[in-house]
Amino acid sequence: xxxxxxxxxxxxxxxxxxxxxxxxxxxxxxxxxxxxxxxxxxxxxxxxxxxxxxxxxxxxxxxxxxxxxxxxxxxxxxxxxxxxxxxxxxxxxxxxxxxxxxxxxxxxxxxxxxxxxxxxxxxxxxxxxxxxxxxxxxxxxxxxxxxxxxxxxxxxxxxxxxxxxxxxxxxxxxxxxxxxxxxxxxxxxxxxxxxxxxxxxxxxxxxxxxxxxxxxxxxxxxxxxxxxxxxxxxxxxxxxxxxxxxxxxxxxxxxxxxxxxxxxxxxxxxxxxxxxxxxxxxxxxxxxxxxxxxxxxxxxxxxxxxxxxxxxxxxxxxxxxxxxxxxxxxxxxxxxxxxxxxxxxxxxxxxxxxxxxxxxxxxxxxxxxxxxxxxxxxxxxxxxxxxxxxxxxxxxxxxxxxxxxxxxxxxxxxxxxxxxxxxxxxxxxxxxxxxxxxxxxxxxxxxxxxxxxxx
Amino acid sequence: xxxxxxxxxxxxxxxxxxxxxxxxxxxxxxxxxxxxxxxxxxxxxxxxxxxxxxxxxxxxxxxxxxxxxxxxxxxxxxxxxxxxxxxxxxxxxxxxxxxxxxxxxxxxxxxxxxxxxxxxxxxxxxxxxxxxxxxxxxxxxxxxxxxxxxxxxxxxxxxxxxxxxxxxxxxxxxxxxxxxxxxxxxxxxxxxxxxxxxxxxxxxxxxxxxxxxxxxxxxxxxxxxxxxxxxxxxxxxxxxxxxxxxxxxxxxxxx
Numbered sequence: 001x002x003x004x005x006x007x008x009x010x011x012x013x014x015x016x017x018x019x020x021x022x023x024x025x026x027x028x029x030x031x032x033x034x035x036x037x038x039x040x041x042x043x044x045x046x047x048x049x050x051x052x053x054x055x056x057x058x059x060x061x062x063x064x065x066x067x068x069x070x071x072x073x074x075x076x077x078x079x080x081x082x083x084x085x086x087x088x089x090x091x092x093x094x095x096x097x098x099x100x101x102x103x104x105x106x107x108x109x110x111x112x113x114x115x116x117x118x119x120x121x122x123x124x125x126x127x128x129x130x131x132x133x134x135x136x137x138x139x140x141x142x143x144x145x146x147x148x149x150x151x152x153x154x155x156x157x158x159x160x161x162x163x164x165x166x167x168x169x170x171x172x173x174x175x176x177x178x179x180x181x182x183x184x185x186x187x188x189x190x191x192x193x194x195x196x197x198x199x200x201x202x203x204x205x206x207x208x209x210x211x212x213x214x215x216x217x218x219x220x221x222x223x224x225x226x227x228x229x230x231x232x233x234x235x236x237x238x239x240x241x242x243x244x245x246x247x248x249x250x251x252x253x254x255x256x257x258x259x260x261x262x263x264x265x266x267x268x269x270x271x272x273x274x275x276x277x278x279x280x281x282x283x284x285x286x287x288x289x290x291x292x293x294x295x296x297x298x299x300x301x302x303x304x305x306x307x308x309x310x311x312x313x314x315x316x317x318x319x320x321x322x323x324x325x326x327x328x329x330x331x332x333x334x335x336x337x338x339x340x341x342x343x344x345x346x347x348x349x350x351x352x353x354x355x356x357x358x359x360x361x362x363x364x365x366x367x368x369x370x371x372x373x374x375x376x377x378x379x380x381x382x383x384x385x386x387x388x389x390x391x392x393x394x395x396x397x398x399x400x401x402x403x404x405x406x407x408x409x410x411x412x413x414x415x416x417x418x419x420x421x422x423x424x425x426x427x428x429x430x431x432x433x434x435x436x437x438x439x440x441x442x443x444x445x446x447x448x449x450x451x452x453x454x455x
Numbered sequence: 456x457x458x459x460x461x462x463x464x465x466x467x468x469x470x471x472x473x474x475x476x477x478x479x480x481x482x483x484x485x486x487x488x489x490x491x492x493x494x495x496x497x498x499x500x501x502x503x504x505x506x507x508x509x510x511x512x513x514x515x516x517x518x519x520x521x522x523x524x525x526x527x528x529x530x531x532x533x534x535x536x537x538x539x540x541x542x543x544x545x546x547x548x549x550x551x552x553x554x555x556x557x558x559x560x561x562x563x564x565x566x567x568x569x570x571x572x573x574x575x576x577x578x579x580x581x582x583x584x585x586x587x588x589x590x591x592x593x594x595x596x597x598x599x600x601x602x603x604x605x606x607x608x609x610x611x612x613x614x615x616x617x618x619x620x621x622x623x624x625x626x627x628x629x630x631x632x633x634x635x636x637x638x639x640x641x642x643x644x645x646x647x648x649x650x651x652x653x654x655x656x657x658x659x660x661x662x663x664x665x666x667x668x669x670x671x672x673x674x675x676x677x678x679x680x681x682x683x684x685x686x687x688x689x690x691x692x693x694x695x696x697x698x699x700x701x702x703x704x705x706x707x708x709x710x
Contacts, residue, residue, distance in 0.1 A: 386546075387509075387510070388546050389546050389548050391508055391509075391530060392542065392545070392546040392548070393548070393556070394507075394529065394530040394531045394534070395506055395507075395530050395531075395533075395534055395539070395540050395542075396534055396556070396557075396560035396563075396616065396620070397531055397534040397535050397559075397560045397561075397563035397564040397567070397620075398531060398556070398559055398560055398563060399529075399531045399563070400529065400531065402559070403531075406548075406551055406556070407548070409550060409551070410548050410549060410550030410551045410599075411550065412550070413549070413550030413551075414549050414550050417549075417550065439555075
């Protein structure tokens with residue numbers, strides 16, 4: 001047996017010992033099948049290595065070599081997670097601790113009529129057919145080995161269902177808390193969002209860590225939206241500095257649907273986010289924006305795919321990185337345009353701010369176009385703080401350090417100000433201000449003053 | 456008493472290219488000077504070097520402010536000592552609210568000058584008055600710095616900021632370019648309110664147009680990194696009538 005195969009066996013023998021591994025007890029047959037298929041496939045392919053193109057600059061060997069055990073539930077008090085909750089600003093808030101649903105910390109009281117939000121396990125009886133129809137269909141176990149691994153433990157997680165014409169823009173907050181301890185643990189959060197035609201939904205996934213020690217979050221989210229839906233999705237990652245975070249988000253949107261995604265990475269030692277959106281109907285519009293603020297030796301790899309399947313679809317993508325110390329960032333942005341997807345209008349931009357000589361950025365745009373009447377542009381910049389802007393601020397009496405702090409804030413705020421979900425935006429901007437000891441009153445709160453489409 | 460600004464045999468440039476080749480200029484309090492010249496004559500570089508732009512290396516000469524050399528001072532120190540540069544190309548800074556930035560700037564300068572910092576109410580009062588003077592849009596303070604503004608709006612903002620900061624030495628770099636006649640008048644009016652026996656203004660411009668509204672006490676013509684002629688406001692009119700060509704010939708003849 002090779003070293004890697006041993007890693008994989010050892011990994012699985014630990015992981016299945018308890019915690020999420022025991023969730024398999026009372027599963028319906030189709031779910032048991034999905035789990036078996038996931039585990040079998042993971043055993044077959046194992047962890048990706050840097051020899052594979054998609055993982056060339058992100059080495060997950062530290063995950064493969066760690067003997068993680070399935071994370072067990074831990075009782076938390078509302079105070080423990082207070083800074084991360086949205087309270088009355090959310091339509092509902094589901095809290096998971098170490099991958100296990102925590103009803104005592106959750107609330108669904110302001111949920112709009114007809115909308116279902118609940119733990120997957122609790123919805124199996126009532127919505128079994130709906131879940132069976134969609135779960136694992138967009139994030140197929142072949143997507144990447146981590147999806148297969150996640151499928152192997154499917155059962156705990158979230159179902160969001162917004163029926164025809166229902167829903168509201170008030171956020172549905174899914175808060176995944178990990179409590180780090182002595183023994184390294186793993187959890188496999190799973191989110192399924194089904195939005196029917198003309199549905200409206202704002203979904204926020206927060207991943208946070210409490211305590212000290214290594215743990216691994218292996219999340220998979222599937223979002224499927226029908227025609228004419230309006231979906232706003234945010235993913236806020238504030239894991240602890242010792243955490244590993246791998247996530248796969250697969251989206252499929254129908255005709256005329258407007259999908260907006262904001263992904264922010266602040267925490268984690270090693271983060272890999274795979275985000276793919278299939279524009280599967282004419283005039284569908286996708287916006288994928290992202291921000292990573294990293295220091296120390298943090299590494300964040302955002303691997304995005306905009307898959308244009310049908311004609312007349314615009315897509316916008318803006319990813320920004322603020323890198324300090326020896327932090328490293330990776331951005332891979334692929335735009336795939338199918339033969340039939342004429343009049344595609346795709347614009348991709350990635351910008352990185354390097355605040356130290358040792359920070360490293362790796363930006364890789366990739367266009368794969370089979371239609372002949374399309375407009376696809378991509379641009380990428382990496383560098384220090386803009387000298388012209390710095391000089392401008394200094395000529396007004398602002399000292400060098402403050403000017404640099406302001407510029408760094410402004411660089412990141414260019415992404416956060418596009419976020420329409422106020423508690424997410426506020427949390428990020430307060431974090432950015434606090435990093436530099438800046439006050440909160442520099443926030444621009446007038447949203448009408450800018451156009452979200454302008455890059 | 457020392458002049459407010461004294462530029463002595465100033466040589467400066469970037470890398471191997473010398474742009475300023477020995478500039479001499481004396482500006483006293485109460486005076487308005489206009490520096491005119493064609494594109495590339497070095498007039499904007501002069502303004503930036505006085506303000507402390509680090510990309511330009513000073514190789515010879517000195518810049519004295521109130522009798523003290525300021526070449527070793529950072530731009531922010533110069534600003535706090537009362538020097539202000541209205542930019543030829545004001546920079547857009549998305550993500551920073553103008554009100555925050557301007558209050559921070561005003562208070563950094565006040566603190567340095569030993570004055571009490573302004574609180575929110577006092578600051579707002581000061582700003583409102585100047586906004587009216589410059590006919591600024593009410594939304595302006597809530598917006599990001601210069602973001603999405605037209606060239607003319609940006610120039611107006613520069614003069615607005617100048618009026619709020621109330622500098623001792625104002626450097627206006629091509630503030631007139633990109634302005635229509637109404638905006639030009641508004642901007643000139645704003646600049647004229649700064650005229651006082653305790654302050655001075657240096658206007659860098661290509662055209663005489665702005666000088667109809669901000670009448671200078673002295674006019675200097677810059678050519679190839681040097682001031683080649685100085686005179687009163689009639690020099691600007693002469694330039695307007697005859698063009699830079701006649702002076703070029705004149706200078707060539709005297710060399």
